[in-house]
Amino acid sequence: MSYYDIDSILTDAEKIPCTFQLDVPDLGYLDNTPTQPLKAGTRVNLPLWLAEMLVIANSGDIEGKPFVTFDLPPGLGNDVVQALKADPRAVPLRDQSPHFYGLAARLMELLDEKELATVLRKTFVVRASEIALHARKVGGLGQHKGKSAAEEGCNLGIGGAGEDFLRGLDESERKLFRKAHDGAKSGKEWMEGIKKH
Amino acid sequence: MALPLPPGLTHAEVAFLAEMELVTVVPRQRLESIELLGGKTPPLRPPHRTDLPLWLALLLKKQRRANIAPPPWLHPSSLSEIIKRETKENPTTFSEPPPPPARADPSRPGIASRGRDHDNDDDDGDVILSAPFRPSCTADAPAGYLPYHWLEVAESLLAHAGDDVASLGASAGEVRGLLRDLVEVRAAKMRSSTSQLEGFGGGLMSLRGVGAMELAESRGFVLGVVDGVRKTGASTEAARREEEEERGQDDDEDGESDEEMGI
Known part of the structure; x- marks a missing residue:
């Protein structure tokens, strides 16, 4: 992961629901009350980079009480995890978060959730083979527009469910789709170009 | 970041490497041996079969100076047997690569230096040579096994020596159809092979028997999946x-x- 990796920067900016456990003076502006101290028990959505720092910095508190605790964002909540367990392909991850896997990986560094990790890994792998299937099917799209009815037909074949699925890919899955698509496309190009040499 | 190409070889590069494979030609004209960087080519005497690199064989074919004897694995019956094996008998793994040429005929005329190498590994018996140094696309190759460069060699033979392929007993179109089926079957396997990564602990994907062109096609995807699994x-x-x-x-x-x- 590079310093300039735009996806990791955007993952940093994802909001996490946090709860302050102590009163903090001068932080009231986080809760739209700039004149008052931030009360204990206030729930604020903080970006991941800030939440991470606050959670880590306070785990060694004297009273043993961290002054910020955080919950899993709704995108990684119980509902979504249950849906993923049922059928990973049916959940549009992009609606949960455009950087779903990045966010999940970062949060799992902070939490120890074995079950979540298992579900995520299964989700990723199952969706990956689905992605490869779609990437191969649309191999000729754009290249052969209007060439023949049969080809048009097979391109149209992925409409409906396929398109919905592709719209629900998160950023890293889109990259994966692109890679699989590029591979299939250059294979096709080579196969067509072989006659010319 | 600086390189515009993804890691690994592109399709064109793989196809270029595949041209080094030896194929068997039946010459129509005499041709003295040519000195090449890889050694001397054997002289061509019309009725005798000779092994030449694919690029030279294709060149002679285009000039109508030779016919190419297609490798036995390209025979329709061999191809349909492989398809049967891939779909019915082993629906999850790729079919085995050809066995090492330990029993290959040592007197088989090849390019001079390579010929001697073959003699050596016949003596040793345990030297397993990799793709371009194994006579896996000649007429002596075993039927029923796909060599490393199967797709490239098959495609270029079909494209440039379709009539020779047709001499096997089925039309070139039929062979092409079988090849397409095989490509599809194996591509589907490549996709589903990622599911072996599903559980923790089972982080291995077996890609034994996968051809060079299939690797070039799926490299980006497979690496992406493995990397994604690593990250999550x-x-x-x-x-x-x-x-x-x-x-x-x-x-x-x-x-x-x-x-x-x-x-």
Whole structure:
């Protein structure tokens, strides 16, 4: 992961629901009350980079009480995890978060959730083979527009469910789709170009 | 970042490498041996079959100076047997690569230096040579096994020597159809092979028997999947390592205390 990796920067900016456990003076502006101290028990959505720092910095508190605790964002909540367990392909991850896997990986560094990790890994792998299937099917799209009815037909074949699925890919899955698509496309190009040499 | 190409070879590069494979030609004209960087080519005497690199064979074919004898695995019956094996008998694994040419005929005329190499590995018996140095696309190659460069060699033979392929007993179109089926079957396997990564611990994908062109096509995707699995599992992996290390330390301490007791 590079310093300039735009996806990791955007993952940093994802909001996490946090709860302050102590009163903090001068932080009231986080809760739209700039004149008052931030009360204990206030729930604020903080970006991941800030939440991470606050959670880590306070785990060694004297009273043993961290002054910020955080919950899993709704995108990684119980509902979504249950849906993923049922059928990973049916959940549009992009609606949960455009950087779903990045966010999940970062949060799992902070939490120890074995079950979540298992579900995520299964989700990723199952969706990956689905992605490869779609990437191969649309191999000729754009290249052969209007060439023949049969080809048009097979391109149209992925409409409906396929398109919905592709719209629900998160950023890293889109990259994966692109890679699989590029591979299939250059294979096709080579196969067509072989006659010319 | 600086390189515009993804890691690994492109399709064109793989096809270029495949041109080094030896194929068997039936010459129509005499041709003295040519000195090439890879050694001398054998002289061509019209009725005798000779092994030449694919690029030279295709050149002679285009000039109508030779016919190419297609490798036995390109025979329709061999192809349909492989398809049957891939779909019915082993629906999850790729079919085996050809066995090492330990029993290959040592007197087979090849390019001079290579010919001697073959003699050597016949003597040793345990030297397994990789793709371009194995006569896996000649007329002596075993039927029913796909060599490393199967798709490239088959496609270029079909494109440039379709009439020779048709001499096997089926039209070139039929062979092409079988090849397409095989490509599709194996591509589907490549996609589903990622599901072997599903559970923790089973982080291995077997790509044995996969051809060079298939690798070029799926490299980006497979690497992407493996990398994604690594990223999502990074924290679990770190936790597991820590646990193991702790256990290791405990063991070490035990070991030390044992030694102390011994002293």
